[in-house]
Every structure is written in C-alpha cells, then in structure tokens.
Amino acid sequence: xxxxxxxxxxxxxxxxxxxxxxxxxxxxxxxxxxxxxxxxxxxxxxxxxxxxxxxxxxxxxxxxxxxxxxxxxxxxxxxxxxxxxxxxxxxxxxxxxxxxxxxxxxxxxxxxxxxxxxxxxxxxxxxxxxxxxxxxxxxxxxxxxxxxxxxxxxxxxxxxxxxxxxxxxxxxxxxxxxxxxxxxxxxxxxxxxxxxxxxxxxxxxxxxxxxxxxxxxxxxxxxxxxxxxxxxxxxxxxxxxxxxxxxxxxxxxxxxxxxxxxxxxxxxxxxxxxxxxxxxxxxxxxxx
Amino acid sequence: xxxxxxxxxxxxxxxxxxxxxxxxxxxxxxxxxxxxxxxxxxxxxxxxxxxxxxxxxxxxxxxxxxxxxxxxxxxxxxxxxxxxxxxxxxxxxxxxxxxxxxxxxxxxxxxxxxxxxxxxxxxxxxxxxxxxxxxxxxxxxxxxxxxxxxxxxxxxxxxxxxxxxxxxxxxxxxxxxxxxxxxxxxxxxxxxxxxxxxxxxxxxxxxxxxxxxxxxxxxxxxxxxxxxxxxxxxxxxxxxxxxxxxxxxxxxxxxxxxxxxxxxxxxxxxxxxxxxxxxxxxxxxx
Numbered sequence: 001x002x003x004x005x006x007x008x009x010x011x012x013x014x015x016x017x018x019x020x021x022x023x024x025x026x027x028x029x030x031x032x033x034x035x036x037x038x039x040x041x042x043x044x045x046x047x048x049x050x051x052x053x054x055x056x057x058x059x060x061x062x063x064x065x066x067x068x069x070x071x072x073x074x075x076x077x078x079x080x081x082x083x084x085x086x087x088x089x090x091x092x093x094x095x096x097x098x099x100x101x102x103x104x105x106x107x108x109x110x111x112x113x114x115x116x117x118x119x120x121x122x123x124x125x126x127x128x129x130x131x132x133x134x135x136x137x138x139x140x141x142x143x144x145x146x147x148x149x150x151x152x153x154x155x156x157x158x159x160x161x162x163x164x165x166x167x168x169x170x171x172x173x174x175x176x177x178x179x180x181x182x183x184x185x186x187x188x189x190x191x192x193x194x195x196x197x198x199x200x201x202x203x204x205x206x207x208x209x210x211x212x213x214x215x216x217x218x219x220x221x222x223x224x225x226x227x228x229x230x231x232x233x234x235x236x237x238x239x240x241x242x243x244x245x246x247x248x249x250x251x252x253x254x255x256x257x258x259x260x261x262x263x264x265x266x267x268x269x270x271x272x273x274x275x276x277x278x279x280x281x282x283x284x285x286x287x288x
Numbered sequence: 289x290x291x292x293x294x295x296x297x298x299x300x301x302x303x304x305x306x307x308x309x310x311x312x313x314x315x316x317x318x319x320x321x322x323x324x325x326x327x328x329x330x331x332x333x334x335x336x337x338x339x340x341x342x343x344x345x346x347x348x349x350x351x352x353x354x355x356x357x358x359x360x361x362x363x364x365x366x367x368x369x370x371x372x373x374x375x376x377x378x379x380x381x382x383x384x385x386x387x388x389x390x391x392x393x394x395x396x397x398x399x400x401x402x403x404x405x406x407x408x409x410x411x412x413x414x415x416x417x418x419x420x421x422x423x424x425x426x427x428x429x430x431x432x433x434x435x436x437x438x439x440x441x442x443x444x445x446x447x448x449x450x451x452x453x454x455x456x457x458x459x460x461x462x463x464x465x466x467x468x469x470x471x472x473x474x475x476x477x478x479x480x481x482x483x484x485x486x487x488x489x490x491x492x493x494x495x496x497x498x499x500x501x502x503x504x505x506x507x508x509x510x511x512x513x514x515x516x517x518x519x520x521x522x523x524x525x526x527x528x529x530x531x532x533x534x535x536x537x538x539x540x541x542x543x544x545x546x547x548x549x550x551x552x553x554x555x556x557x558x559x560x561x562x563x564x565x566x567x568x569x570x571x572x573x574x
Contacts, residue, residue: 088384104547260399267389276372279378
C-alpha cells in the first residue's frame with residue numbers, strides 16, 4: 001500500500017521535473033543535462049528554510065521556485081549568445097559545478113552526507129506527514145504545473161515559441177522578441193524544477209548530492225525522451241514508466257554495487273534505442 | 289619548490305587532456321556530431337589495458353590492444369549509430385541525446401564488469417620517481433608526456449600532409465562537395481572515428497597508469513577538453529592542444545590556493561565569461 005503511494009508520489013515529482021526539462025529541450029530546443037542541479041537548488045532551499053524554521057513549507061516552496069527561476073535564466077543565457085553545441089558544454093559544466101557546490105559547501109549543505117530530518121510538508125498549519133496526505137499535495141501541484149504548461153502552449157505566446165523552434169529567423173523578421181520569449185520559457189522551466197526539488201526534500205526528509213547529480217539529470221532526460229518531448233502526456237507517462245524500473249530491479253537478486261550501473265545502463269540503451277527508432281517518444285512529436 | 293612541481297604536473301596532465309581535445313575536435317569538425325561518448329572510449333581504453341596487463345601482457349602491447357579496441361568500438365558507434373541517424377535526417381539534438389546514451393552504455397558496462405571502484409595498475413615501476421632539479425616526476429608521467437606529444441604531432445602531420453588527411457579535411461570543410469567528388473564521406477567518417485578513438489585510448493591508458501581509474505571520470509576530462517577545443521577555436525588542433533595545457537596548468541596551480549573541486553568550478557566560470565566575450569575562440573581557422 002505504502003509502496004504504491006510512494007511510487008506515485010515520486011513519479012509525480014519527476015513528472016514536474018520532466019515538464020521543466022520539456023520546456024527547455026522540447027519546446028525551445030535547448031539541450032539540458034542540468035535540470036537535476038536546478039531541482040537540487042530548490043530542494044536545498046526548501047530544506048534549509050524549513051530546517052531553520054525561517055519560513056513555513058508553503059512559503060519556502062514559493063521562494064525556491066523563484067530562486068530556481070532566476071538561476072535557470074542565468075544558466076540559459078549563454079545558450080542565447082552561443083550556438084547550440086557550445087551550450088552542451090555549459091550545461092554539463094553547470095551540472096558538475098552544482099554537484100561540486102553541494103558536496104564542498106559543507107557548512108551549508110552538509111557536504112556528502114547531506115541534510116537529514118527535514119520537516120515534512122505542511123500547508124497553512126495543516127500537516128501532510130502521511131504519504132496519503134502528501135499524495136494529495138503532489139497531485140495538486142502536478143495538476144497545477146500541467147495546467148499552466150497546457151495553457152502556456154495554447155496561448156498566442158505558446159504559438160510564438162513553437163514558431164521560434166521551427167524557424168527562428170522568420171520570427172525575428174516578424175518583429176517578435178525572441179530573446180524575451182526564450183528567457184520567459186526558461187523562467188517557467190526553472191520554477192517547475194524548483195517545485196519538484198522542494199517536494200522531493202519534504203517528502204524524503206533527507207537529501208544528499210547524489211540525489212541531484214548528472215545521473216539524475218540523465219534520468220529526467222530519458223523520462224522525457226521515452227515519454228515524448230513537446231507533449232504534456234509524454235512528460236507524465238515517461239516518469240511513471242521509468243520510475244517503475246528501479247523498483248523492478250530491486251526485486252532481482254544482483255550485487256548491490258551493480259544495481260546503480262545496471263539501471264544507468266538500461267537508461268542509456270533506452271536513449272539510444274528511442275533516438276534510433278522512435279525519436280518522438282511514445283506519445284510525442286518530432287524532436288528538434 | 290611547489291610552484292615548479294605543480295607547473296610540471298599541470299603541463300603533463302594538460303598534454304593528456306590535449307590529446308582528448310584534438311581527437312574530439314577531429315570528430316566534431318568532420319562529422320558535426322557533438323560526440324560525448326568519446327569520454328566512454330577514453331575510459332574503455334584504460335580498462336582494456338588494465339585487463340590485459342593483469343593477464344600478464346606487457347604494457348606496450350596492452351596499450352596497442354586498448355587503441356585497437358577503442359578504435360573498433362568507435363567505428364561501430366559511427367557506423368551503427370551516427371550514420372544511421374544521419375540517414376534519417378536526425379536533428380543535432382537527437383544525435384546528441386543518442387551520443388549521451390552511448391556514453392551511459394559504455395561507462396556502465398565498464399562499471400558492471402569491473403565494479404565502480406577505483407582500479408590501479410599493478411606495474412611496479414609506475415610509481416618510481418626521479419628528480420630533475422626541484423621537480424620530481426614518476427616514470428608513468430614521462431611515458432604519458434612522450435606518448436601524448438607523439439600523438440599530437442602525428443595527428444598534425446597526418447591531417448596536414450598525407451592523402452588521407454587531406455581527404456578528411458575536404459569532408460570536414462564541405463561534406464556535400466566531398467560526396468559529389470566521390471570522396472565517400474561515410475567511409476571517411478568511420479575512419480575518422482576510428483583514428484580519434486584509437487588516439488583517445490592513449491591518455492585513457494596512461495593517465496590510468498599514472499593515477500588510477502574509475503568508470504565515470506572520463507566525463508570531466510572530456511568537459512575540460514571540449515572547453516579547450518572551443519576556446520582554442522574549432523578546427524584548430526594546435527589551438528585545442530595549447531589551450532588544454534594552459535587550462536590544466538591553471539587548474540593544477542590553483543590547487544596551491546583552493547581545493548580540487550573548486551578549481552573545476554573556477555575553470556568553468558572562466559569559460560562562460562570567455563565564451564560570452566569571444567565565441568569564435570583564440571586560434572580560429574577552418
């Protein structure tokens with residue numbers, strides 16, 4: 001019972017993270033392997049604010065979303081200045097620098113051992129420490145982010161960004177502010193990642209640097225690619241399918257050192273196979 | 289004196305990064321694929337050589353075997369993955385994600401076969417050192433420096449003067465024209481991948497010999513190498529090699545004042561500033 005609740009909650013948290021990646025990779029076509037880093041900043045923000053009793057959970061989550069939004073804009077800026085491939089380097093780099101910060105800034109982040117005993121979520125004094133109660137929160141937030149994504153894509157603004165991806169020069173020629181459009185999408189994407197991170201911290205009540213390292217970024221990217229980029233359904237289907245995989249691997253009797261690599265190996269195979277045979281993912285549309 | 293010692297260490301590790309950078313640059317200029325799986329081939333080379341020496345093979349032979357193994361896998365990635373994607377008119381983003389997948393496959397196969405723990409070569413002489421004035425170097429470092437310099441000058445000679453090298457440069461500068469003039473870009477691309485993968489195995493083996501190996505360390509090496517390639521100017525092998533050395537020296541020297549993890553962050557920060565100011569690199573030429 002609790003196992004299923006936990007599975008759904010984590011899959012929902014990753015769905016929000018996948019929507020964040022979707023906005024960058026699918027919608028504006030900026031490659032990103034640093035969404036876990038942003039998510040981590042959100043998680044550490046919420047953890048530190050609630051651990052120190054500076055802010056209640058709800059306010060901390062809003063603040064985390066804001067911080068991540070600004071941070072995501074800063075990280076996306078180089079991609080607007082330099083051609084596509086260079087941004088791969090800055091994206092990899094951002095992820096590695098973030099992990100280095102989480103590990104080395106130990107006075108703030110607890111270093112490699114991470115932060116423990118993070119208070120569970122409560123909204124307006126109403127505690128959500130049971131899994132079933134937390135499920136309500138994560139479902140509502142996933143619904144809210146999905147709704148905002150859907151509305152964003154349907155709006156005239158959404159059509160502009162879709163046009164930018166297809167033919168940027170024409171959009172510039174039509175007098176649209178491409179830079180501002182891309183920055184706005186990055187801001188929304190960052191906010192989603194911040195929310196996902198904050199939920200993660202409150203749900204597990206424990207975070208450490210490995211929860212937000214490059215493997216997690218690749219996991220989120222794989223979820224998106226398998227589900228299907230540029231679609232709402234894909235961003236939700238991918239996490240639910242792929243989060244089942246670690247649970248299945250736990251059932252098999254293999255040496256504990258091989259579990260992590262085996263999981264990453266399967267993700268790698270999925271990435272290659274989907275790119276070769278179905279680059280649009282299960283539900284998606286053409287990528288890039 | 290600490291300064292000279294760090295300078296020497298930085299120079300030598302810079303040559304290793306330099307070989308990664310020039311081999312990556314060769315692939316990138318010819319096939320236009322941002323080949324992140326290159327980091328996996330670097331790692332693969334080291335582990336092949338480790339396995340071979342553990343089975344009693346001499347290091348020289350093990351290194352040749354590692355180069356051949358990496359070249360074969362590299363050629364396979366080009367033929368079975370990148371070439372197929374190119375035929376289906378895949379976007380650069382799709383190519384990149386596929387390459388990332390290939391990297392994950394390589395690294396994790398290695399981690400499953402050899403465990404993710406640190407491995408080091410058991411040769412007795414690799415840690416023996418000798419002193420030149422105030423600087424102490426290990427034999428492994430000397431071998432690494434010589435091999436990487438040979439690799440660099442060989443690749444320069446190969447691409448500048450040989451018939452094959454000129455074909456590669458022709459495909460790099462205009463794939464369509466190369467196709468029309470029957471240079472067969474598809475074959476050339478496979479050759480390029482094999483050469484680059486064989487070359488990247490050299491630092492893969494010898495850095496492993498000098499220090500130690502882990503399945504995932506290649507990613508960071510490749511990141512530094514790509515920074516060097518971009519800062520050196522894409523298409524310039526000499527630029528990529530020199531900037532690799534400069535970066536490594538700076539990184540190593542900074543160890544005197546800050547911890548290793550921060551040094552990476554500092555390098556990367558410098559790169560962002562650089563790329564915003566001078567995106568075409570220092571030594572750009574086509």
